[in-house]
Amino acid sequence: MNALIPRPTDITRPFWEGLRERRIMIPRCQACGGWVFYPRRHCTHCAAQDLAWTEVSGRATLCTFTIARVPTLPGFAGAEPQNLAVVTFNEGFNMNTALTGVAPDAMRIGMSLRPVFDVLDAAGHTRLLFTAD
Amino acid sequence: MSLTGKAAIVGCAQYRPEKYATAPQMFHLEQIADLARLALIDAGLTLRDIDGLAVNGAHFNEATAFVPAVVAEYLGLQVGFAETVDLGGTSAVAMAWRAAAAIQLGLCRAVLCVLPGRLAPPDPDADPAAVAAAMQLGAHSGCFGAPEAEFDLPYGHVGQNTGYAMIAQQYAHRYGYDAAAMAGIAVAQRSNAQANPEALFYGQPISVEDVLNSKMVADPLHILEIVMPVAGGAAFIVAADDLARECRHRPVLIRGCGEQLDFKSPSYARDMTVTPIARAAQRAFLMAGMQPADMDMAQIYDCYTITVLLSLEDAGFCAKGEGMAFVRDHDLTWRGDFPLNTHGGQLSFGQAGTAGGMSQLIEAVTQIRGTAGERQLRRHDTAFVSGTGGVMSEQGALILTGA
Numbered sequence: 001m002n003a004l005i006p007r008p009t010d011i012t013r014p015f016w017e018g019l020r021e022r023r024i025m026i027p028r029c030q031a032c033g034g035w036v037f038y039p040r041r042h043c044t045h046c047a048a049q050d051l052a053w054t055e056v057s058g059r060a061t062l063c064t065f066t067i068a069r070v071p072t073l074p075g076f077a078g079a080e081p082q083n084l085a086v087v088t089f090n091e092g093f094n095m096n097t098a099l100t101g102v103a104p105d106a107m108r109i110g111m112s113l114r115p116v117f118d119v120l121d122a123a124g125h126t127r128l129l130f131t132a133d
Numbered sequence: 134m135s136l137t138g139k140a141a142i143v144g145c146a147q148y149r150p151e152k153y154a155t156a157p158q159m160f161h162l163e164q165i166a167d168l169a170r171l172a173l174i175d176a177g178l179t180l181r182d183i184d185g186l187a188v189n190g191a192h193f194n195e196a197t198a199f200v201p202a203v204v205a206e207y208l209g210l211q212v213g214f215a216e217t218v219d220l221g222g223t224s225a226v227a228m229a230w231r232a233a234a235a236i237q238l239g240l241c242r243a244v245l246c247v248l249p250g251r252l253a254p255p256d257p258d259a260d261p262a263a264v265a266a267a268m269q270l271g272a273h274s275g276c277f278g279a280p281e282a283e284f285d286l287p288y289g290h291v292g293q294n295t296g297y298a299m300i301a302q303q304y305a306h307r308y309g310y311d312a313a314a315m316a317g318i319a320v321a322q323r324s325n326a327q328a329n330p331e332a333l334f335y336g337q338p339i340s341v342e343d344v345l346n347s348k349m350v351a352d353p354l355h356i357l358e359i360v361m362p363v364a365g366g367a368a369f370i371v372a373a374d375d376l377a378r379e380c381r382h383r384p385v386l387i388r389g390c391g392e393q394l395d396f397k398s399p400s401y402a403r404d405m406t407v408t409p410i411a412r413a414a415q416r417a418f419l420m421a422g423m424q425p426a427d428m429d430m431a432q433i434y435d436c437y438t439i440t441v442l443l444s445l446e447d448a449g450f451c452a453k454g455e456g457m458a459f460v461r462d463h464d465l466t467w468r469g470d471f472p473l474n475t476h477g478g479q480l481s482f483g484q485a486g487t488a489g490g491m492s493q494l495i496e497a498v499t500q501i502r503g504t505a506g507e508r509q510l511r512r513h514d515t516a517f518v519s520g521t522g523g524v525m526s527e528q529g530a531l532i533l534t535g536a
Contacts, residue, residue: 004286009278038284064306064405066298066351072289073269082289084351086299086400096290096400104352109306120287127287 004075005125012039014053019126022117024058026093027051037093058115060087060130063094067104087113087130101131135420140233141377141384141536143243144176144370145495148251150333150483156251156364161194162207164249168368169208176370177381178243183210183370185235185244187228189487190217194253214241221272221522222434223392224248225367225491226529230390232371242376247368250485272523281398290398293436294359296524298351300399301439304406305353308454312353314461316344318438318473319358319480321465326477328467328508333363333483358438358480365485367495377536385498389421389532399524407447410519410528414448417517421532425449429512430500431471432493434521434528435478444519448530467508475500475508490520494531501535 008016018025027036030052034045042049068082076082083099085107099107100116112133119126146168159167165188173179188204196203201215214235218224225248232244255264267275271292275282285291304310323339326332339357347357377384391413399405418424425448433444442456450471451459463471476482476496479489497516499505505513518531 004282006283006287007277008283012283038280063400064299064303066295066302066354067349068289068295068298068351069348070294070350072291072295073286076289084288084290084295084299094400096285096288096398098288109302129288 004073005120006127011041015039016126018055019117019128020124024056024115024128025053026056026091028054035089035091035093037095056089056091058128059090059133060113062099062107062109062111062113063088064109065099065107067107083107085130095128098129099131100129106132136230136233136237136387136390138386138388138534139374140236140371141374141386142229142369142494142498142533143372143377143380143382143384144172144178145368145498146171146175147331147367147492147495148365148485149331150363150365150485153252153362153364158252158254160253161249162204164251164366165204165247165368166208168247168249168366169245172245172368172370175381176372177379178370178372180209182243182372182376183245184212185214185232185241186210186212187216187218187232187244187246189224189248190219212241214244220520220527220529221487222436222490223520223522223527223529224487225494226390226518226520226531227392229369229371229387229494229531230392230529233387233390236371236373243370243372245368245370248366248486248488248491250366250488251364285398293524294351294354296399297437297439298354300405300443300525301353304439304443307406309457310353311457311461312345313341314457315353315358315438315442316341316355318441318460318465319344321469322435322474322478323481324466325475325508326481328506329476329482332477332481333361334477334481354437354439360436360479360484360489363483363485365483365488367485367488367491369491369495369498382502382504384536385501386534386536387531388534389417389419389423390530391416391420392527392529394527397523397526399526405525406443408443408525408528410444410521410530411447413528414517414519414530417530417532418449423515423532425517427515428517429472429515430475430497430510430517431473432497432516432518433474434490434493434519435474435480436484436521438480440521440525441473441478443525444521444528448517448519467510472510475505475510493520494518497533501533
């Protein structure tokens, strides 16, 4: 399996650098307290440009999922089925991800999840997967 | 302000859907010229009558900017209204109301709306690997800085299948799921296609068992619940009502419209089981002064069976959570009590890119005119037409009535 390596920008780099250190850093609005994911420079709740990178635990629940039985991209050939998931962090925001270490027939909407730091290559690029808690 | 029936759809043209491998390859400009000619013949108008233009903005083959000017010049047109529409599968619906609004404002009197859907001849100097890679991403952006490139692709979230599947799973969790009822949507539409010789799957009826036994692509969606991409293309002409009365066919008045965009990825929706068509359809019915029960037919965008189910609920044809019972309790074929996608829908007619969404509009026009042949509805004065782009990202609604 050869997942696409994420290409951080000046805006998103702290998120990806955090994952390398096994920390989950998410922008939080200092004006209204809202969480902003994916990372941006403005708050999507109140438009303030006053966000601070804030660490979260990664505890989440499964919002929805599908079992992709046909590879969604050539890089995922041989890794089917893919347990594609949307997770809802305890803080309330959603993230697209995949589940690991969970059998396809064991996935249940609402199940408790914990983060898995998945190192993609020798350079240490890391993505955030989830597994059953 | 409302659309007050001052504009009507007066001409249509549509290529028969074909597999890409055997379809003619034509430049987009040439497809547009050809489809325009056919739509003008259908309307009984001439090129000189056209003074407005709406074309696709995204993926235009021969231009990345100034698309309307390039198209107008190629056709030999001078226009008082020029528009590109980049709303995926709801582009046709969006073009119709934009054209009607421009006509009502007095900017123009006859608007050509066109979406090419055949492949263009390949660029002899293009890198085939780069072309193939771009095709893989489909409606996703792989551009540096694109949120979906950075936060979707590394996990394998790409394309429409898995997005719609995840909406269906969330719906099943909330309201329950009847796989046979969902399959029944595809079966009814395939039945309709048996009365449409233009449909890709004409001559190939299917059963509920065929759908349920077909390959599972992304749970709970089977391959027979997923639209097949084909080569095609379509055009229609919207004209002012006085001009419309001089045309060859019964004018089809645009009486109500609505449009709603809520997100690109449904993962970020407040509630992914409540789709944008809810607001779009509500506005359209309000504008027309009509109700869902007043519709003689529903031509509902159907990239997947789940798209149809959610659209039926959210457009108000049945209550939220009762879609499964609704499709079980009604005959959705052209013979039935709730005629739905009477041309076969895109599931059985074929989906020619964004022109696929124009097939629903053209079927409504064909039925309202009374020229639908074997599948002609007995009552055919009013139609609900919807469009859907992205992954339930953007939806549009039209209320059409015969003059």
